[in-house]
Amino acid sequence: xxxxxxxxxxxxxxxxxxxxxxxxxxxxxxxxxxxxxxxxxxxxxxxxxxxxxxxxxxxxxxxxxxxxxxxxxxxxxxxxxxxxxxxxxxxxxxxxxxxxxxxxxxxxxxxxxxxxxxxxxxxxxxxxxxxxxxxxxxxxxxxxxxxxxxxx
Amino acid sequence: xxxxxxxxxxxxxxxxxxxxxxxxxxxxxxxxxxxxxxxxxxxxxxxxxxxxxxxxxxxxxxxxxxxxxxxxxxxxxxxxxxxxxxxxxxxxxxxxxxxxxxxxxxxxxxxxxxxxxxxxxxxxxxxxxxxxxxxxxxxxxxxxxxxxxxxxxxxxxxxxxxxxxxxxxxxxxxxxxxxxxxxxxxxxxxxxxxxxxxxxxxxxxxxxxxxxxxxxx
Numbered sequence: 615x616x617x618x619x620x621x622x623x624x625x626x627x628x629x630x631x632x633x634x635x636x637x638x639x640x641x642x643x644x645x646x647x648x649x650x651x652x653x654x655x656x657x658x659x660x661x662x663x664x665x666x667x668x669x670x671x672x673x674x675x676x677x678x679x680x681x682x683x684x685x686x687x688x689x690x691x692x693x694x695x696x697x698x699x700x701x702x703x704x705x706x707x708x709x710x711x712x713x714x715x716x717x718x719x720x721x722x723x724x725x726x727x728x729x730x731x732x733x734x735x736x737x738x739x740x741x742x743x744x745x746x747x748x749x750x751x752x753x754x755x756x757x758x759x760x761x762x763x764x765x766x
Numbered sequence: 767x768x769x770x771x772x773x774x775x776x777x778x779x780x781x782x783x784x785x786x787x788x789x790x791x792x793x794x795x796x797x798x799x800x801x802x803x804x805x806x807x808x809x810x811x812x813x814x815x816x817x818x819x820x821x822x823x824x825x826x827x828x829x830x831x832x833x834x835x836x837x838x839x840x841x842x843x844x845x846x847x848x849x850x851x852x853x854x855x856x857x858x859x860x861x862x863x864x865x866x867x868x869x870x871x872x873x874x875x876x877x878x879x880x881x882x883x884x885x886x887x888x889x890x891x892x893x894x895x896x897x898x899x900x901x902x903x904x905x906x907x908x909x910x911x912x913x914x915x916x917x918x919x920x921x922x923x924x925x926x927x928x929x930x931x932x933x934x935x936x937x938x939x940x941x942x943x944x945x946x947x948x949x950x951x952x953x954x955x956x957x958x959x960x961x962x963x964x965x966x967x968x969x970x971x972x973x974x975x976x977x978x979x980x981x982x983x
Contacts, residue, residue, distance in 0.1 A: 661947050675947035679940030686932040693928070706924060710911070713931040714904050717959050720938075721904075722897030724956025729879065729893045731886070734952050738942025741935040 635695040639688060639764070646684040653677035682741055689748075692764065704755045704763030711754055712747025716740050783835040792832035799825040819873075853913035857906055864902030871895035900959055922973050922981035929972055930965030937961050 632640075657674040660666045666674070689709060696702045720740045726732040752762040784792065803821050806812045812821070837858075875892055878884055884892075907927060914920045938958050944950040973981045 657943070657947065671947060672944065672949050675944050675949055676940055677943075679943035682939035682943070683936035685939075686936050690928065690932060706928070709928055709931065710908070710924070713927065713935075713962075714908060716935065717904055717931075717962055718897075718901040720955040720958040721900040722894060724954045724959065725875070725893050725895075725897040726890070728954045728956070729875065729889060731890050731893050735955065736942045736946050737938040737953065737955075737958065738946070740938045740955065740958050741942075744931075744935050 633696065633698065633701070635692055635697065636764075638695065639692040642688045642691070643685070646681055646688060649684075650678055650681035653681055679738065682738060685741070685745070689764075700759075700761075701763065704759065704761060707755055708748050708751030708763050711751035712744045715747035715750060716744040719743055783838060784831040787831075787835065789832050789836045789839060792828050792835055795828040796825050796832060799828060851914070851916065851919075853910055853915065856913065857910040860906035860909065861903055864899050864906060867902065868896050868899035871899055897956065900956070918977075919981065922977060922979065925973055926966055926969030926981055929969035930962045933965035933968060934958050934962035 653674070657678055660674045661671050689705070693702055693705050693709070696705065717740075720743075723732060723735065727734055748764070752764065755761060755763045783789070803818065803825070806821075807818050812818055871892070875896060878889075878892065907923065911920055911923050911927075914923065935958075938961070941950060941953065945952050970980045973979060
């Protein structure tokens with residue numbers, strides 16, 4: 615929580631105070647991350663330590679994945695709720711650049727692993743690359759429009 | 767598709783379908799020939815894989831014919847989509863080139879698979895090609911967004927791609943944790959790209975419901 619408060623107080627990204635949509639975005643992100651970490655520990659404990667299998671294990675394993683997927687809903691809500699069309703443009707650009715990077719990486723890696731040239735990687739690495747892609751998109755925004763967009 | 771892309775003048779109102787037949791006919795032909803080949807393969811009437819591959823040229827041809835007749839119906843103003851502008855002609859051309867490269871590189875990969883004498887570096891280079899060809903489609907969509915001058919169409923394409931991204935990456939997040947817990951098998955990473963293409967269709971459907979048109983991509 616202090617992280618979110620700090621992020622809100624010195625939000626000089628794009629040289630404007632945090633808009634209500636940015637505030638909601640940060641709070642939602644913080645909530646999802648708390649839920650994500652909690653569900654991750656729960657899944658580790660239930661599946662690794664208690665050796666539970668079957669439907670309960672499936673539910674426990676699906677929870678962190680759902681929390682991670684929540685990030686995409688939160689980013690979509692940021693785009694939909696943002697009133698300033700310039701910032702909306704920045705967010706959309708970031709999202710599209712991140713998608714281009716993550717899916718290109720997945721397409722290339724997929725065929726390499728299909729023919730046993732590289733190792734398998736677990737599927738949640740592609741959304742993780744997407745999050746890094748958001749950062750790269752923010753750099754592209756900064757270079758072209760002199761504003762990063764969303765950097766949290 | 768290629769002939770349309772090379773010929774920017776709109777089709778005459780009298781020109782209909784492909785070889786005088788509409789999209790429905792070509793769809794029927796595609797379904798019929800595919801069913802016939804699958805039937806022959808499943809009943810072991812044909813056991814040679816190469817023969818099956820060659821026979822599949824027929825439904826591929828009728829599929830292209832269906833696409834061409836659909837596009838022509840659209841150009842005549844009777845289609846569900848917006849008539850094609852210059853940016854979309856280039857997009858179709860780029861997707862056609864990427865798809866051809868994909869099919870060619872995938873065929874090369876399939877036919878050389880299992881032959882042990884190919885060095886690792888060459889296998890790596892060969893396996894790199896289909897992934898890059900698929901990325902060519904992502905690039906084509908990015909160019910479509912940049913080159914499209916109609917802001918409504920641009921918005922539809924962007925909506926479609928954002929919806930597709932959310933679907934594909936959400937699926938990847940959930941699948942990743944399930945496979946980490948050994949509850950589901952590992953899937954090769956290109957399935958994320960396939961999920962994204964399915965997502966593009968769902969995005970188009972969402973566009974149709976919310977904005978009354980399927981969009982351009």
